[in-house]
Amino acid sequence: GQNIDQPTEMTATEGAIVQINCTYQTSGFNGLFWYQQHAGEAPTFLSYNVLDGLEEKGRFSSFLSRSKGYSYLLLKELQMKDSASYLCAGSGGSYIPTFGRGTSLIVHP
């Protein structure tokens, strides 16, 4: 089975750093995805972690700890356009990601 848990909502200030946590319980775990979804739009792929550690892509970084069933998405130098929902998804034995309900991030001036 699959179980993904992430906070429902977070707020942060423009220019700040925010960390969105995700815990997962996924049978036959392969890797962990992060997607960004703006209101009324399609999810867009941000990252995929298979190995433990931090992977950096510009202002966004994603971390994975397989032993702890834990991941986080780190967003630096927040911009207003980063206000969106961030979806954590675990990939298990079937290779089809199971999505969490997403964390709604509100960035204010």
Next chain:
Amino acid sequence: DTAVSQTPKYLVTQMGNDKSIKCEQNLGHDTMYWYKQDSKKFLKIMFSYNNKELIINETVPNRFSPKSPDKAHLNLHINSLELGDSAVYFCASSQGEGDGYGYTFGSGTRLTVV
């Protein structure tokens, strides 16, 4: 050119009707999917096709029938629509069968059953 395109974008229909949603991808991907996103924002896999063959069929009522005429198209037909079918339906594609490959999603079809 839109990579994954779905039509229609909005669909309002009455209970009991039959409707179809079309999806096309021009990325040359082998695998296509249908996801349902409910009012609580959960994205749930419904179907997955690889090279026109069904590989995943989650617990979905048999009123939902996917059809893949070729690997670039995956349509979704829904019979006898119910109020609970109201949701946003996303089509997606990936190069492989999901693992390690980011999905490209279509813009979604907002279905409202009245």
